[in-house]
Amino acid sequence: MIHAPFVPLVAVTADVRPADGYDWHAAAESYLRGVTAGLGGVPVIVPSLGDAIDLDALLARVDGVLVTGSRSNVHPALYGAEPEPRAEPYDPARDATTLPLIRKALARGVPLLAICRGFQELNVALGGSLEPEVHLVEGRIDHRAPASASQDERFAIRQDVVVVEGGCLGRIVAADRIRVNSLHRQAVARLADGLVVEATAEDGTIEAVSVAGSPGFAVAVQWHPEYWVTSDAPSHRLFAAFGAAMRERAARPALAAE
């Protein structure tokens, strides 16, 4: 019997963007290409419709979840802080969808890769908090994108991160230090219980985590591996590991059916 190659179906989170009198639920193409070119999967954009989406039904059908980056910020009320202008803009519909999606994916062992805002959402979903402007904290560097109209310049790889030796990310990238891009204003303040630090910037900012004891692949990074997935080895290895986790899980039907 000839078996067709397994093609993972990956749920990709969406921002809500008003335009032309409509609310569009959108994911940037770079994340969608991360799924196609990075791991040979099919991306499925999940609208940020909160309770109107049956997340259990979704998670029973997809092989993995990619939580995307976004210029918006997690609403401070979700980590016990007061809303303030410097923590804006918000996307409450996205928060109402991604936070439960993350918790449910982890509980079911559905492989999860979270990027930038997604990394911050994972921390908040598990009880952590965020620093609104990390570059204003003494001793920290500026992690924001360079001011440029060119996306290649904004996403340029320009910062070192130190990878924890023997950790899950270290095994994936096979290096103790990698160079990454950086396009964030916020950062982890209080790390959620259950998250394991996998990499830090040279100023101590947490740059990558995994979920302790997670039944499936559960990794989050503060940088953007999707942008250079076809040309940068660590970025490619991260997406490939996410793909391999989905393929392994699908090969164990009892687990994939949970």
Ligand SMILES: N[C@@H](CCC(=O)NCCCC(=O)O)C(=O)O
């Ligand atoms: N809003 C958060 C998260 C940063 C993030 O996900 N950035 C992706 C957008 C990149 C861009 O085009 O600027 C923060 O700023 O910390």
